[in-house]
Amino acid sequence: MAEKVILLDLFASMFGMRARVALAAKGVEYEYREEDLRNKSQLLLESNPIHKKIPVLIHNGKPVCESLIIVEYIDEVWNHKSPLLPSDPYQRAQARFLADYIDKKLYDVGRKMWTKNGEELEAAKKEFAEILKQLESELGDKAFFGGERFGFLDVALVTYSTWFHTYEKCGGFSIGEDCPKLIEWVRRCLDIDFVSESLTDSAKVYDFALMLRKVFGIHTS
Amino acid sequence: MAEKVILLDLFASMFGMRARVALAAKGVEYEYREEDLRNKSQLLLESNPIHKKIPVLIHNGKPVCESLIIVEYIDEVWNHKSPLLPSDPYQRAQARFLADYIDKKLYDVGRKMWTKNGEELEAAKKEFAEILKQLESELGDKAFFGGERFGFLDVALVTYSTWFHTYEKCGGFSIGEDCPKLIEWVRRCLDIDFVSESLTDSAKVYDFALMLRKVFGIHTS
Numbered sequence: 001m002a003e004k005v006i007l008l009d010l011f012a013s014m015f016g017m018r019a020r021v022a023l024a025a026k027g028v029e030y031e032y033r034e035e036d037l038r039n040k041s042q043l044l045l046e047s048n049p050i051h052k053k054i055p056v057l058i059h060n061g062k063p064v065c066e067s068l069i070i071v072e073y074i075d076e077v078w079n080h081k082s083p084l085l086p087s088d089p090y091q092r093a094q095a096r097f098l099a100d101y102i103d104k105k106l107y108d109v110g111r112k113m114w115t116k117n118g119e120e121l122e123a124a125k126k127e128f129a130e131i132l133k134q135l136e137s138e139l140g141d142k143a144f145f146g147g148e149r150f151g152f153l154d155v156a157l158v159t160y161s162t163w164f165h166t167y168e169k170c171g172g173f174s175i176g177e178d179c180p181k182l183i184e185w186v187r188r189c190l191d192i193d194f195v196s197e198s199l200t201d202s203a204k205v206y207d208f209a210l211m212l213r214k215v216f217g218i219h220t221s
Numbered sequence: 222m223a224e225k226v227i228l229l230d231l232f233a234s235m236f237g238m239r240a241r242v243a244l245a246a247k248g249v250e251y252e253y254r255e256e257d258l259r260n261k262s263q264l265l266l267e268s269n270p271i272h273k274k275i276p277v278l279i280h281n282g283k284p285v286c287e288s289l290i291i292v293e294y295i296d297e298v299w300n301h302k303s304p305l306l307p308s309d310p311y312q313r314a315q316a317r318f319l320a321d322y323i324d325k326k327l328y329d330v331g332r333k334m335w336t337k338n339g340e341e342l343e344a345a346k347k348e349f350a351e352i353l354k355q356l357e358s359e360l361g362d363k364a365f366f367g368g369e370r371f372g373f374l375d376v377a378l379v380t381y382s383t384w385f386h387t388y389e390k391c392g393g394f395s396i397g398e399d400c401p402k403l404i405e406w407v408r409r410c411l412d413i414d415f416v417s418e419s420l421t422d423s424a425k426v427y428d429f430a431l432m433l434r435k436v437f438g439i440h441t442s
Contacts, residue, residue: 050322066317069314090280092293096293
């Protein structure tokens with residue numbers, strides 16, 4: 001049967017980018033459909049009735065939601081190349097734990113970089129630096145989080161790097177100063193064609209954040 | 222090598238109970254260690270430095286944290302009996318999605334049943350009923366969430382049933398009235414020895430909730 005794969009996504013979403021990177025790692029061809037989150041498509045509302053959020057991967061008519069679950073699904077279905085999760089159960093648990101940690105912490109605190117000011121911004125910057133340092137220490141001296149190969153946790157985190165420019169510019173700080181090894185890791189990831197080709201340009205993400213600030217009437221200065 | 226398995230837990234935790242049910246499903250012997258959350262053990266702080274939360278499964282000296290990740294780990298390591306996750310990638314994704322939905326929604330709204338009153342309580346009761354109805358519709362006419370066999374999603378949800386009595390008593394409502402099929406499903410789960418033997422008695426959970434209300438100085442009437 002010919003595979004039919006559709007991705008409902010938004011160009012600037014770090015969650016949507018995870019699905020793109022995983023699909024590209026596996027060499028899966030798919031139809032990309034950009035969603036307008038202020039006017040969601042009927043297909044999105046029907047495919048993810050519980051959360052009504054992108055990304056949604058629709059594989060032969062069946063929807064899969066939540067980005068980390070999508071990445072695991074892609075890894076399990078297209079298991080002929082580029083394994084993403086480690087094969088060892090303990091390493092799998094560790095990768096899942098840190099990806100979950102990223103999801104529980106990084107999005108909310110990252111969002112504050114371009115939506116808050118004053119004390120709230122300063123507190124968020126401190127927390128953001130602590131999270132990244134924690135992740136940098138998990139990376140250690142390895143090339144990638146799982147070792148020599150780009151894998152699941154790299155997928156989970158590298159898509160955030162497209163927002164680093166926005167965080168730095170709006171927050172007035174440099175991630176590379178605090179976490180130089182993490183920035184080297186980002187560069188190593190971007191040297192992989194299927195990664196760099198799947199990520200949205202940082203400048204476009206920044207323009208998107210500024211546009212959202214205007215739309216939501218957020219004043220940060 | 223002899224397996225050494227330790228579970229750091231709290232008797233009333235629906236998250237800790239998930240690990241207990243999964244270990245019991247696999248017939249794994251383990252040492253149960255009750256934690257005092259106001260005076261956490263050094264082992265807990267060292268084993269889960271990021272969240273400092275129970276449950277933690279320590280397998281031959283290596284800690285695994287976060288209850289759903291622990292359940293998947295147990296399923297992968299002790300894969301000789303009682304498979305918990307389905308083998309089909311799409312069904313696995315669905316089970317993971319709904320377990321994630323439970324974690325994102327049910328704990329917080331459940332907690333409001335015994336910590337809030339007035340309008341806040343009424344709003345929480347409405348949301349709680351909607352979540353349970355959603356889950357009941359996912360169950361449909363199946364014996365268990367995955368079909369004929371007790372599995373991953375059953376583990377994720379059945380431990381909440383030990384809190385149903387507390388929710389009902391404090392919230393002043395009956396879950397069975399709204400969701401009779403879900404209550405039938407709970408009974409089916411409790412007919413399984415390794416489930417009923419792993420769950421804390423509802424009356425003890427209720428006493429624990431009342432004790433917490435007192436400790437935190439929460440007045441609900």
